[in-house]
Amino acid sequence: MSKLRNKIIHDSKLNPFNDNFDINYIKSVVSELEDNEESHKLFPFLLLADDFNSLFQSTFNQLKKIIIESNLNYNELIEFIISSSNRHYLLLHKTSSTTKHELNFQDFFKRTIESIDKSIGKIDARAALETEIDNINTLINYLKYFEGELKPSHEIENDTLRVDSIIKLMLSTNYYNVIRFSHEDALFNNGYIEYIKDSNTIHYKYDNVNELFLGKIGYFRLNRNVSAHFFILKEHLDNYSDVRSLISKNYEGKNQTKRIKKTKITQGLVEFELASGLDTNEFYNFLFLDVQLRTYYDFIYNVIMPNAEGLTLKDCLILFNMTQSIFNNVVTFNNVEDDSVMRIKEFGKFPSKINSNNLKFYLKSRTKYSAKQINYFLNLLVNKKDQRLNFWSYPFLEKNGFYYVPLLSFLSPLIFVLSDKWLEDSGFDLEERGSYFEKNIKENFTEALKNKKYDFIIPNISKYTLSDGKFEEIDLIMNLKNVVVIAEVKCIKYSLTPRDEFNALKRLREGARQINRKTEFIVNNSEKFKKEIGDISGKKIIKIVLTNFPSYSGYIFEDVPIVDYYLIESYIKSGKISSYKLVSENGKITENKLRAEEKFYDNEDEFCNNFESFVFKPGYIEKCRDYFEFKANKLSVENDAYNIYLDSVEFKTV
Known part of the structure; x- marks a missing residue:
């Protein structure tokens, strides 16, 4: 990364979306720019910074005006913002249920909806819904500045004005977040701005379009791998007779034989009743979560976390699933016939909160975990008061004895973001x-x-030491028949933001530099370590960085390919990748047919000879490329000062 890009990223005075932004400071930086290609490429980030800061200022001035004039107090604004989002979630849930469908996983990524602005056209439905959580994060973080200022609310004759204020807050925040995210994504991921003054066009572009494809393919593979495991498991379970013992086995005896009898919503408050028995749907939901974490975190799934009152990742998942069950019951069985909102109190038809003590009682009644363990787990879900609120990382907001819960980030969570936080906080x-x-x-x-x-x-060892004390720690050496694979193993976190991606890629780049150095050390001293690693003379050396998530497989840094464990495991273990057609009816898989199969090798010599080409350009990843297309998406709306576009890779729509 160039010094200038690094400075623009890390210097808050150059960030147009930061309170520390300083236009005079930018002018001084511009005056000292070197005359080179990188400066010319990054100059528009500085040239247009004042205009982006104007968007930042005008957005939050507009939000302030709406908040002050809303005639709603701080707690009401939080509750109704979350209720509004949950209303949208319930509407989507109501319209998306089907009884029979073919399970082509790529179809999930093809869903689009019409944008409010006709000039933009269709947009990704999943991304549009996820953006709503980003908007809530922005709004509630901003609302903190008004906590002591807002007066108690009172009903007014034209109460639709208060309803409108909630809608306006969400819409005003949405455009700002789209622009800010695109700006940061280009900045963090080696993008640049093409600025055409004559047409007032700002176009975010990227130096390496191939990496855009690889990023989307990685995300697609991550979800497809999880789904494949789940459908195989579910087909097996559909034919399993003793469900009771199966549930007890998977919960490891940590559940009580109790289920939710019914739930109800009273002015946004979720209440419940319990009864004896087991809930099969709840168990299936647990298995789907379980499969996700087992697919990518199996190596630490049952390890007790250091500071977690004796809890493992699986324990947290059991408690999380049972907590989800309350709100899943609300979504499934509390049908709101009239979902319109004309008066502010009508937001109370939709769930927004649960009493914190009632939830603790619920988990104590339904599990065998201690009160300490339950309290610890719930604290993992709650946004911290001294940090910026983020419902993707912490799905609860605790206030006045209640947990406020946006349904999307809780019932359809980014489970790897949550599990990474649970691990990190523990x-x-x-x-x-x-x-x-x-x-x-x-x-x-x-x-x-x-x-x-x-x-x-x-070799079981990782540390290789010479007689003079010099050493290298090498994570994996595989001395095979004709080749030697030397790997640097790098665990990364699931990337939620452009900054997360930047940090993950930085870690992988460092891994590539390390494995180059370590390989040279081993090759130069191979005779000294012959007892440990065997004879490697005359064999081809293949260097890789091996990571846990498929997000960046196919990237190449320092002539070293980045590959995920799942991909290498499939190469070594099965030697093939299979594609299946699955059809489900009323929740049961009725057809499971092999569509295609790709073999990587037929014998040991081919296994060795094909290894290098497989890691440098995996055929499966190249086939996935056909599902995607490169597009320039319009971000700006009509009558904007600029026409703003973003290069992106998206699923092909039919």
Whole structure:
């Protein structure tokens, strides 16, 4: 990364979406710019910064005006903003249910809706809904500045004005967030601005379009891998007779034989009654969450987290699923016939909060966890008072004895974002996770190669020390029949924001530099370590960075390919990738048919000879590329000062 890009990213005075923005400081930076290609490419970020800051200022001035004139107090604004979002979630849930469909996973990514602004056209339905949570995050973070200023509200004759204020707050925030996110994404991910003054056009572009494709393919593969595991499991469960013992086994005996009898909504407050028995739908929901974490975090799933009152990641998932069940019951069985909102109190038809003590009682009644463990878990879900609120990371807001809950980020969570937070807040950092990941890789690859009866040596040691004390720590060496694979293992977190992506890629780049250095050390001293690693003379050396998520597989840094564990495991273990057609009816899989299959090799020599081409350009990833297309999306609305476009890669629509 260039010094200038690094400065623009990290210097808050250059950030147009920051209170520290300083136009005079920008002018001084511009006056000292070097005359080179990078400065010319990044100059529009500085040239247009004042205009973007005007958007920042005008957005929050507009929000302030709406808030002050809303005739709603601080707590009401929070509750009704969340209720409004939950109303949208319930409407979507009502219209999206089907009885029979073919489960082509890529179709999920093709769903589009019409934009409010006809000049923009159709937009990604999933992204549009997710943006609403981003808007809530922005609004409630801003509302904190008014907590002590807003007067008690009172009903007015034309109460639709108060309803309109909630709608206006969401709409005003939406456009700002779209522009800010696009700006940050280009800045953090080696993008630039093409500015055409004559047509007032701002176009966010990227140096490496291939990486845009790889990022989308990685996200698609992550979800497809999870779904494939779940559908296989569900087909097995549909034919399983003793559901009671199966539930007890998967919950490891930590559940009580109780279920939710019914729920009701009273002015936004969710209440419940319990009864004896088991809830099969709840269990299936748990299995879907369970499959997700087992797919990518199996190596630490049952490890007790350092500071978590003896809880594991699985324990947290059991408690999370049971907490979800209350709101899933609300969504499924509390049908709001008239979902219109003409008066502010009508937002009370939609769920927004639950009593915190009642929720603790509920979890104590339904599980065998201690009060301490339940309190610890619930604290993992609650936004921290000294941090910026983010419902994707912490789905609850605690206030006045209630948990306020946006349904989208709680019932359709980014579970890897949540699990990363649970691990992080419990003192389980990336380095410690990496140690478990490395051990798991060695064990699984050893077992797979033994089963194939292939020649291999995978040393159990990681530290290689010379007689003079010099050493290198090498995570994985696989000495195969004809090649040697040397890997740097890097655990990364699931990326939620452009900054998260930047940090993940920074970590992977560092891994590439490390493996180049470590490989040179091993090759130069191979005779000294012959006892540990075997004879590697004359064999081709293949260097890789091996990571836990597929988000960046296909990237190449420092001539080193980035590959995910799931991809390498499929190469070693099965030697093929299969594509299936699945059809479900009323929740049951009625057809499961093999569509296509790709074999990577037929024998041990091909296994070795094809390994390098597989990691540098995986054929499966290249096939996934056909699902996507490169587009320039319009971001600005009619009558804007600028025509703003963003280059992106999206699923092809039919």
